[in-house]
Amino acid sequence: xxxxxxxxxxxxxxxxxxxxxxxxxxxxxxxxxxxxxxxxxxxxxxxxxxxxxxxxxxxxxxxxxxxxxxxxxxxxxxxxxxxxxxxxxxxxxxxxxxxxxxxxxxxxxxxxxxxxxxxxxxxxxxxxxxxxxx
Numbered sequence: 001x002x003x004x005x006x007x008x009x010x011x012x013x014x015x016x017x018x019x020x021x022x023x024x025x026x027x028x029x030x031x032x033x034x035x036x037x038x039x040x041x042x043x044x045x046x047x048x049x050x051x052x053x054x055x056x057x058x059x060x061x062x063x064x065x066x067x068x069x070x071x072x073x074x075x076x077x078x079x080x081x082x083x084x085x086x087x088x089x090x091x092x093x094x095x096x097x098x099x100x101x102x103x104x105x106x107x108x109x110x111x112x113x114x115x116x117x118x119x120x121x122x123x124x125x126x127x128x129x130x131x132x133x134x
Contacts, residue, residue: 008077014051014091023051023091032113034098034106039118042089049089050076054096068096068107075108082115086122 014020022040029038042049052072054065072094083090094114 006077008050008073008080009047012047012049012080014049014093019091020051020093023093029093030114030117031097032110032117034096034100034102035110035114036095036097037114038093038095039121040091042091044089046089048080048083048086049091050080051091051093052096053093058097058099059101064101068101071102071104071107072096072111075104075111079108079112079115082112082119086119088122090118090122092118 014023023038026038026040028040029036031037050073052069054068056065059065059068076094083092092114094111
């Protein structure tokens with residue numbers, strides 16, 4: 001029986017100013033309520049990585065921002081296997097753009113939709129394309 005890695009290691013968390021700037025310069029992404037997402041290929045030999053942003057504009061209290069980030073992290077951690085099958089590791093930025101505090105289930109459904117788009121775009125082309133934008 002083969003077990004899957006269900007942790008979110010430090011290497012899977014996107015960090016570094018130059019890597020993040022390069023990711024936003026690529027400008028591939030889209031919108032799936034409640035997320036705006038940006039995706040780009042990551043260097044070979046590195047795992048797929050995630051960056052989560054919840055702005056102060058709609059959620060003034062840090063407690064609410066942290067709650068939303070925890071929910072997104074958990075949904076990604078449990079469903080990151082969809083990105084494991086890609087030939088090229090992917091860097092993914094999720095920007096939470098809703099005023100509402102959504103349930104874990106709604107966040108997970110949106111994240112699954114985004115991961116499916118990224119996987120579909122990566123299979124269609126050389127890199128992780130954004131797929132159709134809504």
